[in-house]
């Protein structure tokens with residue numbers, strides 16, 4: 001069986017058979033792979049301890065027909081400050097879950113891989129409440145689903161008050177469409193994030209605009225994943 005090496009982030013794991021565990025890893029060069037870690041639930045396996053969701057690892061894998069097999073694992077980053085803080089654990093798990101739902105098997109997605117590595121690292125080093133929201137907005141942008149913030153989606157107005165409509169995927173004036181009121185400050189923050197000025201946005205701290213931005217990012221991501229799931233469901237039915 002050929003063996004290959006790669007680095008990646010563990011997205012999730014589940015029990016397999018009596019003593020094994022299947023790990024789903026988003027690798028840099030091979031995309032999302034599923035691999036069996038043999039015997040890790042029977043012994044006090046150090047391999048098992050390194051293969052926790054969110055861990056950034058270097059792995060050596062033996063190719064198999066359905067599942068690869070984990071031959072060796074080296075931990076690159078374990079994100080200790082994330083693991084010590086339940087709120088950050090939940091945010092990190094939301095990152096890997098969204099990425100898992102958005103990525104196909106065995107298809108390299110180097111930009112998403114890099115974004116996930118950086119997102120988890122930022123979650124570890126930066127306590128900004130906007131880390132997850134910024135991650136979601138940028139992930140949506142990579143998928144071509146960035147919220148539209150240039151002006152009212154319906155009439156094009158660029159001034160005045162706006163609401164955010166998650167179904168339409170952007171802002172509208174209150175007279176043009178329904179939606180949640182969104183402040184100018186939150187729109188500015190979202191624009192900063194989407195134009196790559198993430199550091200500036202993360203420095204915002206725990207403000208009302210940061211809270212609005214996070215809430216919109218969560219809604220937009222949830223909406224995107226649901227639509228994706230529905231699209232996949234109808235695709236399956238046609239097979």
Ligand SMILES: [Zn+2]
Nearest residue numbers: 152155173176
């Ligand atoms: Zn309008």
